[in-house]
Amino acid sequence: MTKRIFGHVPGYPEGSLFCDREELYEAGVHRHRQAGIAGSQKEGAESIVLSGGYEDDQDFGNTIIYTGYGGRDSKTGQQTHDQPFTRWNRALAYSSQNGLPVRVIRGSNHDSPYSPPTGYSYDGLYTVESFWHEIGKSGFRIWRFRLVRISEHFAPGQLIEEEQADYSVKRQEVRVVQIVRDTAKAKEIKALYRYKCQMCGTRLKCPAGPYAEAAHVRPLGVPHSGPDSADNILCLCPNHHVLFDNGAISIAEDFSLIGDPGNLTVHRNHHISKEHLAYHREHLLVGFYEDL
C-alpha cells in the first residue's frame, strides 16, 4: 500500500466529483472499496464516505456527527450489536487525539442537503474535534465523532513546504502545521522516544494510543525560521512543551536542563543541533535573562 495521505490528494481539489466508489478508490481520495472509513488505528483515518448507511449520522454541513463502523447485520443493515473500539473507529479516535485532518466525501444516497445529486463529491478536510460513545437509536452502543470543517482559507499542501509564503493563512497554521508535523519528522522523533517526554520521562497512555508533542527548539516561521527537521525537534509531554515554549525551561549544551532539575534524554540516533539549542537559550528562555 502506498503511503497514507492526510490532507488533500494532489489533483483532486475540494468539490471534485466522482461517478462511483471505484473512481474514488482509483483517485486515492478514499482508499477502501467498501468501508466508510479508510485508514488504520496506528496511523489515523484518511477519509470517510457519508453514504446513508447509518441512521444516527447528522449532517449540518460544516459540522457532522458521524457514526462509527460495525455492529450491523450485513444483510439488513440494522444495528444488532455494540460497535467496537477497534480498527476504523479507533483510527478516527487516533485522528482526533493527534489533530489529523480527514477527507470527507458525500454520496448521493446520503440523506442531506449537502449531498451531490449523483455519484460522490469530495467536500474538503475536517478535523475530528471529539469522539465518544452512546446508545444509538437501535439500543446498541455506537461510537460517535464530531467532525468540523477546516476553513477553506487554508490550502493544506501549501503550508507543508512553503511555510512563510502566505501571511493570510498564518492563523490557520497554528492548528494545521501541528497536523502536518505529525505526519513526518515529528512522528519519527516521537516514535524514537516511544512517546516518552525527553525531559521527565512521562508517557501519556490514551485509549487511541500514546500521546506526546513535537516541540521545535528554534521556532518555525518568521523571524526565527527554524527548520522542521529532526535536529530541531524534541519529544515532550504537553506540560514540558508549555514550559519550554514559554521560556521557563531551556537546555544547556551538555543537555542539562536550565530552570528544572535533570537532563534531557537523548537517543543515540537523535542528533540535536547545538546551534538551535543556543538560539532557544538566547532568545526564548526568560529566566536566564531576567530573574522573576
Next chain:
Amino acid sequence: MTKRIFGHVPGYPEGSLFCDREELYEAGVHRHRQAGIAGSQKEGAESIVLSGGYEDDQDFGNTIIYTGYGGRDSKTGQQTHDQPFTRWNRALAYSSQNGLPVRVIRGSNHDSPYSPPTGYSYDGLYTVESFWHEIGKSGFRIWRFRLVRISEHFAPGQLIEEEQADYSVKRQEVRVVQIVRDTAKAKEIKALYRYKCQMCGTRLKCPAGPYAEAAHVRPLGVPHSGPDSADNILCLCPNHHVLFDNGAISIAEDFSLIGDPGNLTVHRNHHISKEHLAYHREHLLVGFYEDL
C-alpha cells in the same frame, strides 16, 4: 477602572476610524492615553497601537513583529538601555501564554502600507503567537512579539453567548472559545486552585505567570451541550487535560479517579455537578467501556 475587554469593543467593529488618541481612549478601544500597550501583567494586554515609535517593528499586515516597551530615552526616542520583562511586555507575554486576543490599532504615523492616511484605525484582533528577546538595532535588548491576525470569519462577541448559533465558525471556535473561557468562569476556577492541577497537584510556573487549563467535564457544543459554568469546569495541567479529554481518565461520584490512582482535589467553594461527571464516565471514558 472598568473591566478589561479582550476582543472587540461593542460598537466599534474592525475598520473603525478615530481622529486621535483621546477618541480611541474614550471609545475604550485603547485604554491608555500615551502607552502603546494597554493592559496589565496579571490579566494580559487588551490592545496595542502601532504608531511608528519603534524602529524594530515589522508590519506584514496579517503578521506583525511588534517591539515591546521601554528602554528608550524620553527626549530622543532612541533605544538607550535594555527593555524589561515587566508591565506591558509581560502583559503581552501573558496574552501569548493564555491565548488571549489583542486589539491592533494602526496610526497614520506608523510606517506601513496598512496604516490609515490620517488618525487611527482599529484593525481587528490578533493573537500573540510567540514572544522572545533579542538585541535590537541599537544594540540593546528588546522584547519581540509575533502577532497573527485572527480570521475575519470569526465574530468573537457572538461565540461567547451563542455557542451553537453558527456552524460556519465552529472551526475557529477551537481556538477562540479557549480564549473566551479564560476571561470568565475558567479563570475563576483556575484562580481558586491557584493553577494547581486537580488531579496531580502540578503547577506550571512560567515567566509570565502560572499556567493551567480549564477542562469542561461535559463537552461544549453539539450534541453534548455542556454549560460553560463553574460546576462543569476543572482546573487541570495540560497532561491531565489530554488524558481526560481522550477518555483515558474519568472521575467517580466520590471524586476518586478512574484510570489513574488518587482523587480529584475539590475546593470547598467549588461545586462540581455529579450529573456532568456521570456524563463523562458514560460517554467519554473509553477504558471503562472497553479494555485496551
